[in-house]
Amino acid sequence: MNERIHRLREQSVSTQPELSIERAKLITEFYQNHENQQYPTPIMRALAFRHILENKEICINEGELIVGERGPAPLATPTYPEICCHTLKDLDILHNRPKISFKVTEETKKLTQSVILPFWKGKSIRDKIFSEMDQEWIAAYKAGVFTEFMEQRAPGHTVAGKQVFQKGMLDFIKEIQQSISKLDFLNDPEALMKRDQLRAMNIAAEAIIAFAHRYAELARTMANENSALDPQRKRELLQIAEICDWVPAHTPRNFWEALQHYWFIHLGVITELNTWDSFNPGRLDQNLFPFYQKELAEGKWDEEFARELLQAFWIKFNNQPAPPKVGVTAEESNTYTDFCNINIGGLKADGSDGTNPLSYMILDTIQQMRILQPSSNVQISKKTPDRLLMRALDIIKTGFGQPSIFNCDAIIQELLRQGKDLVEARLSGASGCVEVGAFGKEAYILTGYFNIVKVLEITLHNGFDSRTQKQIGPRTGENDTFENYEAFFEAFKKQLAYFIDIKIKGNQIIEQLWARELPAVFLSIIIEDCIKKGKDYNAGGARYNSNYIQMVGMGSISDSLAAIKKYVFDEKSLTLNELVNILDKNFEGYHDFRHKLINDTPKYGNDDDYADRFAQEVFDVLFDLVDGRPNSKGGHYRINLLPTTVHVYFGSVIGATPDGREAMMPLSEGISPVQGADIKGPTAVLKSAAKLDHLRTGGTLLNQKFNPSLLQEESGLIKVLHLIRSYFKMDGHHIQFNVVDAATLRAAQKNPEQYRNLIVRVAGYSDYFINLGQKLQEEIIRRTEHQNF
């Protein structure tokens, strides 16, 4: 890393994120103008987008090679009042909360109070969503049965396909015009709507070109106005100007242009709306490969400079924290990370190994930069050379959780099952935490987390939620009426079905609200087939449209059901009511019984068929309840199994559980066993986890924690490589590692100031350990640490 990259990185890592009111001001100004409100919604949104890009402050930071910030400065993070209008109280919380805070200036508060709030109150989509939801939904949401992803973040959850790197905005404009010219007003009742949409896309495409030209102009001014400027920097600025003149209007011609081209598109997506998982260049090594080859063939390839460009590119991601989240959304995803997850390796369209020299260069970049954003993963197929996996492990062993490791062959089968064709599946990968989708062609929307364990608690109370003191579920039977385990499980199934119906019904409404109120016209340009269909990304324009519900607490539910079956129905050592009574008392006075629940009960994660069967059964029930149900965009519902940070929140709304977990404590995360319950080592965990049918999901998340000594020597790394290969042979979807010992984490809790750089894997992303809430810190420490046997 040279001096300037070092400086830019330092600036990115050490700047306190700040809330920028700029975007809110511009969008409000735009909406306040009545003239603008006369346009059809998509056109209005496109004009609003243009208004922001025309008027926002732009900057080229000292020494930068890739230019463009979403806010007025690095880490200045905008708000989206049309989506979520923060109250003054929200702003205070954001400013003062101990973790994941955003500096809020007095000016921002004043403007919020005088302009933003009065205009948007009741009009933001968040307000509309909550007012559209029925009583049942509200009650379940408040009880913590599920979360709602779209209540303050926009649907996004999509990834750039290779066409994003192969086409300029002018090419897209041509396609838009062709699509308009093909509209059949005679026979198509939606033709006018389609024309509005396509015109809006045209406006947005032109807007991003003009935005780039502003940078070109700024670079030129900076180059020419300062006579004392270092001549090399002057040359660079002039070259930046030339690049911004060219991209994103045209197809990039070289490596540098390709990165800058993508970056403008990325900024467009995350400025238009606060899309979940920001945006993502997808298979970066593949997408950049043609530019590398071309420069190599022309004798222009400068490897050292290319590395510098990649590093500069990395810093741009880290400069854009996830937009400030509040309420339940902050609980479920409490991090600055915005989940851009770059894919490395995998297969090519023809099914051959996709590893190329850039794969290794990108891995070098990840190691050298060692920053939170972007996230990264390696896609491992049976055809992937061990060398790539070893290189990834070499980085993982340094202990910052990146890259995570995916089974590319499993992902392909998952996508095929969902109806994608083989080539599309090969060109895809994983994004966000672990989710699969057809890159460049699919809206795969995570709609919210679902608290499986909460539903068990509700079942044990005949539909009543003790925390909110409400009958929120159906009456599925008093505890003394269940004659056997099967009867009890049947009641649990009924409750699950009830709450999943509520969740999906709410989703349908919310999805349609987004389609109607806040189309994503810019994003629609780049995701196939929105142009062809003349339809917005948020309204089903993409070729594929999947909705996910993310199931949380597999380990906890499995162990809880095992305990109920064993003690209540098999051994009959206590009645279900007696058990519930003990749980309601949070084991007070029942210490020995809790000890027995924890130590003498079969637990998921030990390759014990008896215990693992419960996880399999719950999986099957959830799959049957969700998979294949239609969403409102012509696609289908799927399940996946991942938690981000929601296992902490979900745990906090549940009393003690039959697995011995005390009230309020976090649930298990992803498909990992309950923290500390897996005592038979990593092979047993992988065997248990592989008993779930990963291929019927859209992603599962497995965390493993290894003591650093295990990976110190190459021989240890090779064993871990074999572990991974074995797990993938069993169709495991994903695995990620924390390589850190408990003593280090404890020390970091005690002296956080000395451990500012300690990064750990949370669930699908990495984060600074000191930025995690206390409960999450404890949860990570309690995860079983596999030792150097």
Add this chain to the structure above:
Amino acid sequence: MGNQLSGIVFDIKKFAIHDGPGIRTTIFLKGCPLSCWWCHNPESQQLEPQKYLTGPNFQEIIGKTMNVAEVMNEILKDRIFYDESDGGVTFSGGEPFMQPKYLAKLLDECKKQGLHTVVDTSGYVSWEILEPMLSNIDLFLYDLKLIDNESHKKYTGVDNHEILNNLIRLIENHQNVHIRIPIIPSITDSEANLVSIKNYLKQVHFTGDISLLSYNTFGIRKYKQLGCEYRLTNLKPPTSERMQEIRNFFLKTFPNCKIGG
């Protein structure tokens, strides 16, 4: 019928990565004729199951009776990992040859399943017991502690004649043998002992791998929990410099000498 044969197992460790090649499952059989002062598995010495205090009011029984079928069931659970990593099964102890029929049957079953087998042994076993099992053992992890018989007797409780003779026979029989030398400061690391070990190995034409295992204090706690006396109080593990020095001493003659399992 043979699969119903039972023995005493005191632990089964999966993902064992220092007990032979690849990813392995190590089956620890209870009972050992030696009682080395430095033994870090004192709970393995007595053949019968025994009590072990895990807290003021908690005790565990160490040692579980398992029949061959039950052990094989555990072993086969991780087959996919052995296949992927060229790993397999390791029988350790205690001294696995203390339960000869049981071990023979387990080895037989493993071979029927096509698994790679390792036996981790002190070598203190009669050749008549050992010999019939040879074809079912792919690799021996063989301990060499002290060459001087008096010292051997003092610190392990037994003579070393049989151990040294068995090693010669194994080498003559072209068995794969991996020598492991525990480096116990002031006991096995004297110059005289190290020179004797080296000369002895040269003399028997040993050419395989040697591992130097550093003394550790992990076992001390267990002595208390078992209610036994630990005789090496205050002994510190050798420094890594010292380990390296010993390795260098062996390296000239035995290029495959490394530190650690």
